[in-house]
Amino acid sequence: MSAVEIREVTKTFGAFTAVDNLSLEVPQGTVYGFIGPNGSGKTTTLRMIMRILHPDRGIIQVLGNDSHNAANDRVGYLPEERGLYKQMKVRDVLRFYAELKGCRDSKSSIATWLERMELTAWANKKVQALSKGMAQKVQFIATVVARPELVLLDEPFSGLDPVNTEVFREAVLGLKRDGATVIFSTHDMAVAEKMCDFIFMIYKGRKVLDGTLESIQETYGSDTLRVRMEGNGFSWQGMQGVAKVTDFGRWQEVRLERGTDSQSVLSALMNRGSVRHFELSRPSLHDIFVRIAGPEAEENHHA
Amino acid sequence: MRKVWVIAVREYLAAVRTKAFIISLLLMPVLMGGSIVMQIIFKKIEDRGERHFAVIDRTSGEELYAALTKAAEKRNQYEIFDPETNRQVKPAFKIERIEPSAPDPEALQQQRFELSQQVQAGKYFGFLEIGADVYRVNETSRPVDDRDESRLLMEAIYGDDHHSDPERVRYQSKMPQDSSFSLWAERVINEAVQEKRWAEARQPRQKVMAILRPVPLAAKGLSRRDPETGRIIDAATESQIVRFLAPMALIIVMFMMIMVGATPLLGSVLEEKMGRIAEVMLGSVRPFQLMMGKLAGMTGTSLTVSALYLGGLYYLANRYGLTDFFSFGILAWFLVYLVLAMIFYGSIFAAVGSACTTSAEAQSFVTPVILIAVIPMMVLVHVIQQPNDAFSTTISFFPPSTPMMMIARLAVPPGLPWWEPVLGALLLLATTAAIVYAGGRIFRVGLLMQGQGAKLKEMARWVFQG
Numbered sequence: 001m002s003a004v005e006i007r008e009v010t011k012t013f014g015a016f017t018a019v020d021n022l023s024l025e026v027p028q029g030t031v032y033g034f035i036g037p038n039g040s041g042k043t044t045t046l047r048m049i050m051r052i053l054h055p056d057r058g059i060i061q062v063l064g065n066d067s068h069n070a071a072n073d074r075v076g077y078l079p080e081e082r083g084l085y086k087q088m089k090v091r092d093v094l095r096f097y098a099e100l101k102g103c104r105d106s107k108s109s110i111a112t113w114l115e116r117m118e119l120t121a122w123a124n125k126k127v128q129a130l131s132k133g134m135a136q137k138v139q140f141i142a143t144v145v146a147r148p149e150l151v152l153l154d155e156p157f158s159g160l161d162p163v164n165t166e167v168f169r170e171a172v173l174g175l176k177r178d179g180a181t182v183i184f185s186t187h188d189m190a191v192a193e194k195m196c197d198f199i200f201m202i203y204k205g206r207k208v209l210d211g212t213l214e215s216i217q218e219t220y221g222s223d224t225l226r227v228r229m230e231g232n233g234f235s236w237q238g239m240q241g242v243a244k245v246t247d248f249g250r251w252q253e254v255r256l257e258r259g260t261d262s263q264s265v266l267s268a269l270m271n272r273g274s275v276r277h278f279e280l281s282r283p284s285l286h287d288i289f290v291r292i293a294g295p296e297a298e299e300n301h302h303a
Numbered sequence: 304m305r306k307v308w309v310i311a312v313r314e315y316l317a318a319v320r321t322k323a324f325i326i327s328l329l330l331m332p333v334l335m336g337g338s339i340v341m342q343i344i345f346k347k348i349e350d351r352g353e354r355h356f357a358v359i360d361r362t363s364g365e366e367l368y369a370a371l372t373k374a375a376e377k378r379n380q381y382e383i384f385d386p387e388t389n390r391q392v393k394p395a396f397k398i399e400r401i402e403p404s405a406p407d408p409e410a411l412q413q414q415r416f417e418l419s420q421q422v423q424a425g426k427y428f429g430f431l432e433i434g435a436d437v438y439r440v441n442e443t444s445r446p447v448d449d450r451d452e453s454r455l456l457m458e459a460i461y462g463d464d465h466h467s468d469p470e471r472v473r474y475q476s477k478m479p480q481d482s483s484f485s486l487w488a489e490r491v492i493n494e495a496v497q498e499k500r501w502a503e504a505r506q507p508r509q510k511v512m513a514i515l516r517p518v519p520l521a522a523k524g525l526s527r528r529d530p531e532t533g534r535i536i537d538a539a540t541e542s543q544i545v546r547f548l549a550p551m552a553l554i555i556v557m558f559m560m561i562m563v564g565a566t567p568l569l570g571s572v573l574e575e576k577m578g579r580i581a582e583v584m585l586g587s588v589r590p591f592q593l594m595m596g597k598l599a600g601m602t603g604t605s606l607t608v609s610a611l612y613l614g615g616l617y618y619l620a621n622r623y624g625l626t627d628f629f630s631f632g633i634l635a636w637f638l639v640y641l642v643l644a645m646i647f648y649g650s651i652f653a654a655v656g657s658a659c660t661t662s663a664e665a666q667s668f669v670t671p672v673i674l675i676a677v678i679p680m681m682v683l684v685h686v687i688q689q690p691n692d693a694f695s696t697t698i699s700f701f702p703p704s705t706p707m708m709m710i711a712r713l714a715v716p717p718g719l720p721w722w723e724p725v726l727g728a729l730l731l732l733a734t735t736a737a738i739v740y741a742g743g744r745i746f747r748v749g750l751l752m753q754g755q756g757a758k759l760k761e762m763a764r765w766v767f768q769g
Binding site for chain 1: 305306309310313317320578579580582583584586587588751
């Protein structure tokens with residue numbers, strides 16, 4: 001059974017189509033990454049799964065239910081815009097959210113999570129006394145304290161420092177180990193590549209990618225070179241068979257035109273300078289994202 | 304239903320733990336107890352020592368100065384002590400004679416100024432001036448048949464220049480509002496002046512006083528029959544103040560509850576929206592559950608406060624023997640209407656809070672609502688005096704005013720036929736249901752709207768289209 005099944009769902013706000021005829025299946029026990037540019041429909045999709053918004057057309061099944069609210073208590077939701085009651089104590093806030101999910105005995109769950117997030121000492125402090133990073137941890141605990149089967153996280157890693165990012169990553173994987181299904185949206189392609197079993201990309205309300213990282217990369221083939229040349233000021237000007245060069249400074253990522261032989265590019269490079277690194281690989285998720293939603297794609301779209 | 308309860312409990316606890324709530328709770332007993340304590344303290348402070356008064360008697364013979372001195376001695380001897388404890392409870396008056404100035408206006412002003420300075424310096428508490436023509440009797444000059452009898456009588460007693468010439472006797476002090484000396488002096492002077500006038504008119508004072516004694520009129524409620532003994536019970540004498548007291552107190556409490564309860568609700572919805580708590584909540588509850596939970600919490604808070612206030616009022620009523628005016632029937636209706644009023648105004652405030660983005664914006668939306676809530680306060684006096692005329696009846700069936708106006712009319716004896724409060728409650732219930740429905744729909748959309756606040760037109764669209 002799928003944790004979430006979306007069938008031909010459309011949602012409009014006035015004249016604007018936020019989600020356009022979308023179908024998606026999220027298998028149970030997986031980590032599913034939602035990517036896409038701002039305003040492409042990620043949050044709208046998550047809100048529809050939460051039944052905060054209702055689709056104009058189509059069906060959404062959550063944990064086998066398609067009626068409103070039926071499964072809500074088994075779903076945890078961390079919205080992108082999130083806040084806590086500032087006057088309440090950390091423990092009281094967590095107990096409150098657990099009770100809202102119908103979880104009456106939340107004591108051990110709260111204790112475990114506070115321990116895991118290293119917040120035990122703050123349990124009896126007011127929320128307003130917490131630092132931003134700590135408040136984000138409390139919000140995460142509030143989402144998962146009632147042991148949901150499905151967890152939706154909208155941009156869970158935004159604004160976190162590297163240490164807290166690690167803590168959150170570990171916590172998400174912990175949820176998966178415990179059998180929960182996790183859906184999260186992110187702008188961090190590296191995180192999506194490393195953590196997600198499946199990646200789904202939405203662009204202008206339409207699904208443009210859906211599958212495992214490997215299967216997505218497969219469709220683009222091995223058309224990407226990672227190159228590092230000796231010295232600065234190396235120029236790719238006039239190089240044959242090169243579609244696009246992304247300069248990271250010390251590294252260049254090069255997309256080859258279809259049918260170009262990578263060896264001929266290597267020999268051309270060797271003629272121009274000293275090659276320190278030459279690697280033929282599949283395109284990164286970042287590159288795929290930019291190919292779909294970057295300015296180049298915009299131009300093609302308009303043409 | 305459980306979720307509504309969980310939210311209500313949180314709202315209630317959040318509200319009752321605020322400073323504002325504790326202050327409003329303490330305020331009532333403090334005001335009640337404080338006024339008693341203050342009275343006792345002021346009594347103690349005021350009642351010590353002597354007060355010196357300067358008296359200028361411009362009549363020939365200065366008989367009125369003599370009368371004041373004599374009366375003051377008598378007063379200091381007998382009237383300033385508590386008869387039971389024999390302790391002094393009022394200040395003693397000491398009268399001091401001042402040589403009258405020349406009668407020309409300039410000298411008069413000069414003397415008044417000098418005495419004022421002495422009062423300022425603390426030598427005297429105040430000074431009293433008795434004009435030279437204080438004995439003069441003004442004969443009425445206009446034809447008798449032009450006026451009515453009672454006015455004629457008043458003028459015979461007081462003279463028709465009573466109001467136009469109030470300064471035949473004048474008293475100046477730093478505290479003209481303190482009437483303890485001026486009232487006493489007025490009485491002493493008048494008795495002495497009248498005595499002299501009677502003597503000149505060759506009429507004994509007692510006889511004329513007996514003729515002029517007014518006939519009192521007793522204002523009473525209705526006679527009723529005791530349902531147990533079957534005997535007819537005479538109506539109790541009612542004073543106008545008591546008649547006003549019960550409805551006034553009940554309505555003020557209700558008005559305060561609406562303001563004290565609904566205004567924080569506006570703030571808390573705004574906090575949830577702008578603090579981005581709303582969407583977290585919507586991950587667990589439906590918007591309507593969230594709104595109902597908040598309304599329930601707020602109503603609980605108000606009931607707590609009003610229980611205390613009503614308890615205080617009941618205690619006072621009991622103490623002064625006025626429990627008839629706070630019957631349990633009225634209190635029961637008060638609670639019914641209070642709950643309906645809280646939900647009625649609460650849903651409006653919650654909807655407004657959800658549609659706005661700043662408290663200034665929210666204030667401009669609720670101002671008209673508050674003005675409507677104030678209407679009953681403005682027409683209160685009329686409704687209490689004429690509880691059953693067309694205006695009072697109509698306004699008590701206008702749903703936004705029903706809670707306060709119906710209670711006011713119920714609290715005025717003999718009350719209302721049973722169907723009126725019931726019909727009023729039903730009408731209010733129907734309106735409240737409609738308001739809750741509309742408010743819920745605005746709440747649902749408004750809560751997730753960020754950026755600019757909504758216009759009235761948009762809100763109307765949310766209600767009708769969702």
